[in-house]
Amino acid sequence: ADNIRIAVTPGDGIGPEVVGEAIRCLEALRAKHDLALEWTRFPWPSHAWHESNGESMPEDALEQLRAYDAILLGALGDPGPIDDKNRYLLPDSISLAPLLDMRKGFDQWVCERPARLLPGARQYLADERARDIDMLVIRENSEGEYVSQGGRLRKGTPDEIATQMEVFTRKATDRIIRYGFEQARLRAAERVKEGRTRSFRTLDGRTCESQVCLITKRNALRHWGDMYTEAFEEISQEFPDVAIHHELVDAACMKFVQCPWAFDVVVASNLQGDILTDLAAVLSGGMGVAPSCNLNPTDPNSPSMFEPTHGSAPDIAGQGLADPTAMLFTTARMLEWLGRKDPALAAAGKELHDAVAADLAESKGGQRNTREIGTAICDRIAS
Amino acid sequence: ADNIRIAVTPGDGIGPEVVGEAIRCLEALRAKHDLALEWTRFPWPSHAWHESNGESMPEDALEQLRAYDAILLGALGDPGPIDDKNRYLLPDSISLAPLLDMRKGFDQWVCERPARLLPGARQYLADERARDIDMLVIRENSEGEYVSQGGRLRKGTPDEIATQMEVFTRKATDRIIRYGFEQARLRAAERVKEGRTRSFRTLDGRTCESQVCLITKRNALRHWGDMYTEAFEEISQEFPDVAIHHELVDAACMKFVQCPWAFDVVVASNLQGDILTDLAAVLSGGMGVAPSCNLNPTDPNSPSMFEPTHGSAPDIAGQGLADPTAMLFTTARMLEWLGRKDPALAAAGKELHDAVAADLAESKGGQRNTREIGTAICDRIAS
Ligand SMILES: CC(C)[C@H](C(=O)O)[C@@H](O)C(=O)O
Ligand SMILES: CC(C)[C@H](C(=O)O)[C@@H](O)C(=O)O
Numbered sequence: 001a002d003n004i005r006i007a008v009t010p011g012d013g014i015g016p017e018v019v020g021e022a023i024r025c026l027e028a029l030r031a032k033h034d035l036a037l038e039w040t041r042f043p044w045p046s047h048a049w050h051e052s053n054g055e056s057m058p059e060d061a062l063e064q065l066r067a068y069d070a071i072l073l074g075a076l077g078d079p080g081p082i083d084d085k086n087r088y089l090l091p092d093s094i095s096l097a098p099l100l101d102m103r104k105g106f107d108q109w110v111c112e113r114p115a116r117l118l119p120g121a122r123q124y125l126a127d128e129r130a131r132d133i134d135m136l137v138i139r140e141n142s143e144g145e146y147v148s149q150g151g152r153l154r155k156g157t158p159d160e161i162a163t164q165m166e167v168f169t170r171k172a173t174d175r176i177i178r179y180g181f182e183q184a185r186l187r188a189a190e191r192v193k194e195g196r197t198r199s200f201r202t203l204d205g206r207t208c209e210s211q212v213c214l215i216t217k218r219n220a221l222r223h224w225g226d227m228y229t230e231a232f233e234e235i236s237q238e239f240p241d242v243a244i245h246h247e248l249v250d251a252a253c254m255k256f257v258q259c260p261w262a263f264d265v266v267v268a269s270n271l272q273g274d275i276l277t278d279l280a281a282v283l284s285g286g287m288g289v290a291p292s293c294n295l296n297p298t299d300p301n302s303p304s305m306f307e308p309t310h311g312s313a314p315d316i317a318g319q320g321l322a323d324p325t326a327m328l329f330t331t332a333r334m335l336e337w338l339g340r341k342d343p344a345l346a347a348a349g350k351e352l353h354d355a356v357a358a359d360l361a362e363s364k365g366g367q368r369n370t371r372e373i374g375t376a377i378c379d380r381i382a383s
Numbered sequence: 384a385d386n387i388r389i390a391v392t393p394g395d396g397i398g399p400e401v402v403g404e405a406i407r408c409l410e411a412l413r414a415k416h417d418l419a420l421e422w423t424r425f426p427w428p429s430h431a432w433h434e435s436n437g438e439s440m441p442e443d444a445l446e447q448l449r450a451y452d453a454i455l456l457g458a459l460g461d462p463g464p465i466d467d468k469n470r471y472l473l474p475d476s477i478s479l480a481p482l483l484d485m486r487k488g489f490d491q492w493v494c495e496r497p498a499r500l501l502p503g504a505r506q507y508l509a510d511e512r513a514r515d516i517d518m519l520v521i522r523e524n525s526e527g528e529y530v531s532q533g534g535r536l537r538k539g540t541p542d543e544i545a546t547q548m549e550v551f552t553r554k555a556t557d558r559i560i561r562y563g564f565e566q567a568r569l570r571a572a573e574r575v576k577e578g579r580t581r582s583f584r585t586l587d588g589r590t591c592e593s594q595v596c597l598i599t600k601r602n603a604l605r606h607w608g609d610m611y612t613e614a615f616e617e618i619s620q621e622f623p624d625v626a627i628h629h630e631l632v633d634a635a636c637m638k639f640v641q642c643p644w645a646f647d648v649v650v651a652s653n654l655q656g657d658i659l660t661d662l663a664a665v666l667s668g669g670m671g672v673a674p675s676c677n678l679n680p681t682d683p684n685s686p687s688m689f690e691p692t693h694g695s696a697p698d699i700a701g702q703g704l705a706d707p708t709a710m711l712f713t714t715a716r717m718l719e720w721l722g723r724k725d726p727a728l729a730a731a732g733k734e735l736h737d738a739v740a741a742d743l744a745e746s747k748g749g750q751r752n753t754r755e756i757g758t759a760i761c762d763r764i765a766s
Contacts, residue, residue, distance in 0.1 A: 124510070159552075
């Protein structure tokens, strides 16, 4: 069989440093298990924009990437020169564009961000029950608030009007909601296997092993809120074993802080999901540990993209200070995902995840640099 | 001089109960200080919708309310009958419409939600420094994501498309940002008077007493994000004594949990402000204490509207279980606001605020009903 091929795009700032540790872990796993795995590096830093004709990635970047089974991305965000007002010369809307281009170009319509508070991770909430947080936030990743339609009329004048269109299709709504229910079922099965159980109530008083909570702002953004609600009710009929629930996005943010342990699977729109996943990330210990998966579950010829939720942190770049933990959890999820093509990779992903988790649990308070953390995890894998 | 006149709209669920206590406190204050204050009650519950031709408020409701100096609103959200699927027959998008109608009709373009963690209020965050949270979230309340433009094409079919337009004007952007800077200045002056100081850094390294943090999602919603950023930079020139800062809305949510003490004044769009104010409310102890002010600072003939951030809580309505604390803090802010028309009311507002805060500080763990809490606070005022 052919090797599974990964495109590695380290990106900006601390990206190359944390990606370096990911590669070392991949090498350790490949050596240990003789994995049929290979990778290619595409530097493509944002500041290439300055030298090229206004593009950070080459024009045929998506074509090049399409040949791979997955994309492992470090971080984007220009760490380049700053102007006399202390602003980066390359605004985020440009340096982060490749991220949105990949999501769109490869129709990575699911963004999946699991939130669990692993031992060793920082707990921001006072309530001890917040230790038990175990949710999966599923973000619609292909349309909605992110369709980039709109503009500025009478730009720069006192009469200026800026518009932004939100576009939601029933097709994309159905598929993300159905995906949510399927994940809820899988998670319940997983838990039962591990001897853990949870219990959620349906509206008619039955008890279920899992739940999907739909997020909208249907009391103010009524049109797509109603469409989401109708799709949710319809699709829920196919999953009588999964409890359903709805929260408005503002109330959901509150409840993420007040009782995060009450959530299982959460399905949200592109922007609302963006907000909720950042909140979920901090509840699972912060950006230092949070992975993010941009998935195309339907087209095997479209690579999915894996990135830590954190940014490029230009202020600490190049000093070996970045914590590669989030990057390594991300790499583990990529391997688990690739398990659908080669089961040996799923096992390797689980092994990497467990090694990173074990390192995190024992790391308490230590001051280790990027390399030392990577080495500790490679050693665990080798041993 | 004429009396200051308040329109009281108790609304639904626990609304009438908590408003009852607000009225008792207003009576106590009026008696004690001989205030030139009067009020009129407009029941207008949402379920009137069922009996009328599809309206909860009478057709000329806004006309009626316009004659008043302020509106004190309990809570909206239909507590009425539910159908066989356990859904309220009146969806939120209908029962909450009066709220949005008032904001729009009276051009209440500022929504102001202060967040401080008062003694006695529940602390959700583990970090002790979160005790020091002292921010004011200012939400653009007149346009943006809430313009209600959009619809559903091919409704109910697999090819359905739902759209929602966001519209931002430079005029409304300028006024909300300028308002934010003015509040930052006022807050700094207030703090200096009280002998408290805070310190924020400008980009060029100077130290300021106050800060405004602008929220956008300009890396994805570029058009209005850029317009907000340009307006912010321009207006900030008029306020060299106020430090400026920018956060993306997703990062802001994280930082509200990780370091809420680092914020002073926060300015956000309608929807992003909605989300951030709920989060700020929970950081100041939850919905039980959070006031919300919908202000028109420019037109003295347009009444401002004051409501607790909490909802109508139909599940506990009619049982005297609701905590009136948020409603009473809200009433205090209304009086303080009306101080611009009659300084005696500002003093009464401060007195009410202090009485509610003192009650909260001493209430620890007690199980008191709505009436008992109201009585305790009235007694403080009378004594
Ligand atoms: C960088 C930005 C465009 C992106 C998003 O909003 O999707 C980021 O916040 C994320 O969550 O991956
Ligand atoms: C009820 C709803 C329409 C409202 C809003 O979104 O503005 C509420 O959440 C609020 O914050 O006042």
